Amino acid sequence: MRPQLAARLGENVPRYTSYPTAPHFHSGVDAAVYRGWLEALENGDEISLYLHIPYCDRLCWFCACHTKQTRQYGPVTAYLRSLHAEIATVARFVSGKGRVRAVHFGGGSPTMLKPEDMMALGTVLRDSFDFLADAKVSVEIDPNDMDEARLDALAEIGMTRASLGVQDFDPKVQKAINREQSFLQTKAVVDGVRSRGVGSVNLDLLYGLPHQTRESVCSTVAQALTLEPDRMALFGYAHVPWFKKHQTMIDEAWLPGPAERFAQSQIAACLMLNAGYEAVGFDHFAKPDDVLAVASRGGALHRNFQGYTEDRCETLIGLGPSSIGRFRQGYVQNMPSTAEYGRMVADGGLAAVRGIAFSDDDRVRGWVIERLMCDFAFSGREAIARFGDAAVSVIGDAVAIAQTDQDGLFERSGDVFLVTDSGRPFVRSIAARFDHYLAAGQARHSAAV
Numbered sequence: 375m376r377p378q379l380a381a382r383l384g385e386n387v388p389r390y391t392s393y394p395t396a397p398h399f400h401s402g403v404d405a406a407v408y409r410g411w412l413e414a415l416e417n418g419d420e421i422s423l424y425l426h427i428p429y430c431d432r433l434c435w436f437c438a439c440h441t442k443q444t445r446q447y448g449p450v451t452a453y454l455r456s457l458h459a460e461i462a463t464v465a466r467f468v469s470g471k472g473r474v475r476a477v478h479f480g481g482g483s484p485t486m487l488k489p490e491d492m493m494a495l496g497t498v499l500r501d502s503f504d505f506l507a508d509a510k511v512s513v514e515i516d517p518n519d520m521d522e523a524r525l526d527a528l529a530e531i532g533m534t535r536a537s538l539g540v541q542d543f544d545p546k547v548q549k550a551i552n553r554e555q556s557f558l559q560t561k562a563v564v565d566g567v568r569s570r571g572v573g574s575v576n577l578d579l580l581y582g583l584p585h586q587t588r589e590s591v592c593s594t595v596a597q598a599l600t601l602e603p604d605r606m607a608l609f610g611y612a613h614v615p616w617f618k619k620h621q622t623m624i625d626e627a628w629l630p631g632p633a634e635r636f637a638q639s640q641i642a643a644c645l646m647l648n649a650g651y652e653a654v655g656f657d658h659f660a661k662p663d664d665v666l667a668v669a670s671r672g673g674a675l676h677r678n679f680q681g682y683t684e685d686r687c688e689t690l691i692g693l694g695p696s697s698i699g700r701f702r703q704g705y706v707q708n709m710p711s712t713a714e715y716g717r718m719v720a721d722g723g724l725a726a727v728r729g730i731a732f733s734d735d736d737r738v739r740g741w742v743i744e745r746l747m748c749d750f751a752f753s754g755r756e757a758i759a760r761f762g763d764a765a766v767s768v769i770g771d772a773v774a775i776a777q778t779d780q781d782g783l784f785e786r787s788g789d790v791f792l793v794t795d796s797g798r799p800f801v802r803s804i805a806a807r808f809d810h811y812l813a814a815g816q817a818r819h820s821a822a823v
Contacts, residue, residue, distance in 0.1 A: 379781060379800070387806040390747055391679045392705060393740035394730050396698065398811045403706055403729030405718075411701040412467040415689065420506070421472035422687045423499065424679065426694030427481040428712055429453065431519070435623040436541065436551040436583060438612050440696040440710055441482040449712075454491055456716040458498055460693055463722050465502035468691075474503045476510045476685045485519040489527035496531030510534045510685075512574075517555055517563045525563075529570040536567040537576040542583055543594045550584040550628060557597050564601050574664070577603045581638035582611040584628030591638045595645045605660045606651065607681060608642050610635060639799065655748055656801045658682045675748040682748070695725070704731040734764040735810060742768055743805045750801060751792035768808065775807050 388395045415421070426440070429450050433443040444450065477499065487495070499505075512535035513528055528536070540560060541553055548554045564575055577598050581591055598606060613629060615621040630638065643653065651659040652667045655675065660667040669675045669684035676683050678690060679698055692699040695715040698707045706729035709715045718725040732740070738761045745752040754772070757765040776786040783797030784804050793801050806812055 387802050387812070388809070390743050390802060390805050391677060391681065392698070392700070393743045393809070394705075394736055394811050395809075396705075396707065399705060399707055399728040399730050401728050403704060403726070403731060405724040405726045407729070407731075408699075408706045408724050408726035409467055411703050411706065412464060412691075413469075414701075414703070415468055415471045417471050419472045419689060420475040420687045421468075421503075421689040421691055422476040422478070422678075422685055423474060423503070424478045424480060424690060424692045424697055424699075425457070425484075425495070425499075426692070426697045427453075427479065427484040427487065428695050429486060430481065430483045430516075431486050432552065433620055434541075434551055434553040435620055436553070436580065436611055438614055438618050438621070439480075439482060442712070447488070450487065451491075452716065453712060454487075454495065456712075456719050457495070457694055459722075460719040460725060461498055461502050463719060463724060464691060464693065466722075468503070470504055472503065472689065472691075474499075474505045474509050475687050476683075477512070478680050479511075479513040480680065481514060483516045483519060484513055485515050485524055485528075489523040492524070492527040493530050512537060512680075514539065515563060515567075517559045520563050520566070522566070525566045525570060528567070529572070533567070533572055535574040535576065536563075536572050537578065538563060540577045540594070540598060541580045542586060542590065543597050544586070544590040546585050547583050547590060550624065552623070561601060564603070574604045575601070576605040576607065577601065578607045578609065579642065580609050580611050581642060582613075582630055582635040584624050586630060586638060588634075588638055588641050591642050592645060595642050599645070599649050604664045605654075605658065605666055606646060608639065608646070608657050608659065610639065610657075636799065655682045656798055670748070673749060677744050677747050705729045734761065735767070737761060738765045738768045739808050739810055742772075742808050746793060746801060746805050746808075750798055751790055753790050755789045771808060775804075 428441050429444050430441050431443070431445065511532045513533050515536050515538045517538055538560060541551065542548065543557050567575060579594060579598060613621060613624070613626070646659040647653065650661070652662055652670065654660050654666050654670045655677070658666065658681065665684050666682060674684065674686065676685060678685065678700065688702055690700040692708060695708055695712045696710040698705055706726045708725040709718055709727045715725045738757060741760065742752050742757065754769045757769060772791040773786065776784055776791060779785065782794055783800055784791070784793055793804055797804060
């Protein structure tokens with residue numbers, strides 16, 4: 375462990391689930407531009423869908439997602455009408471050209487939907503879009519929501535991957551983040567989805583939470599491993615109270631410092647690796663036969679707004695308020711306000727309000743950052759082959775970064791630029807060196823480690 379380095383490089387930088395990152399989106403990419411991008415899809419294109427459910431029946435204080443708490447189901451019912459309307463409009467513009475390879479339900483809490491509403495949503499999607507026979511359907515699950523009827527509903531819509539939020543099993547930590555959830559609750563849901571034929575289970579764990587210690591992190595990982603998940607994600611808690619006001623409920627005195635965060639992350643990673651999981655990128659772990667591990671070994675790993683993925687689709691269509699879509703031309707984001715989103719889609723309209731069209735430089739830097747985040751390396755020769763002269767200045771940046779690195783984190787080996795083993799925990803900071811927008815932006819980000 376290198377705690378001094380962690381303290382110095384634990385700077386606030388983007389997570390790089392996109393490039394350019396969302397703070398640099400602008401209103402020049404609006405509903406008219408979005409419609410053009412949808413209509414420009416080609417016959418046979420494979421697409422992914424992301425559906426955002428912006429409600430929770432309780433608000434976890436650590437959460438930085440776009441969501442709101444409601445104890446009444448009426449707002450959810452009204453929202454689903456708007457979501458169905460947007461699906462119909464988008465499907466009309468796509469007009470059968472795209473074939474759905476993957477669907478991801480996120481939030482918020484998708485599993486707070488009533489079982490009949492979840493099944494109705496699944497039916498609308500399959501009636502509106504052309505699904506490939508082997509399309510993957512993943513759902514983010516809050517175990518506190520779950521009962522037998524909801525488990526049956528998820529099986530009915532064809533869920534192939536269940537992603538369960540765990541965070542930490544320590545009761546003191548759970549109380550501090552307003553997310554009380556026993557190990558037995560989690561186990562019951564894992565057993566329930568597996569008994570219904572779901573072949574892939576992911577657990578999300580966090581480090582850097584209030585009151586977490588290395589011992590509590592070890593205990594949580596040890597308990598998680600008994601469930602034999604196919605994948606685990608190990609995220610650093612993003613403390614951004616200027617962005618999410620409910621995080622002010624967490625006393626900053628309870629939070630571990632940069633060196634302790636780094637130690638927690640490395641201990642948790644070691645436990646997973648010792649249990650036979652393979653590292654995928656810098657914060658995912660998977661069993662060797664999991665498709666994510668296979669993609670990682672084969673250089674076919676990708677990164678999008680859901681994190682690391684084997685999904686190779688160039689087009690991701692975001693549905694719901696604040697959802698972001700990716701097209702060959704650029705990124706587009708829907709109106710974040712749920713009420714305004716509903717008004718915009720009510721009469722066959724689109725809700726896109728901001729985004730960014732790719733420049734040639736964006737494409738090169740986006741590819742380089744994704745390869746660093748996924749493979750910890752990129753080939754200058756391949757960059758030239760893909761992007762031509764547009765890659766020259768970015769390769770020049772890589773040469774300069776390698777030459778000036780004094781920490782042994784980033785180096786050049788012939789044609790290849792690579793993040794060293796010591797540099798892998800700091801790959802976000804290394805990727806940030808290639809971010810053309812970062813220095814000029816005003817956005818604030820979470821800690822890199």
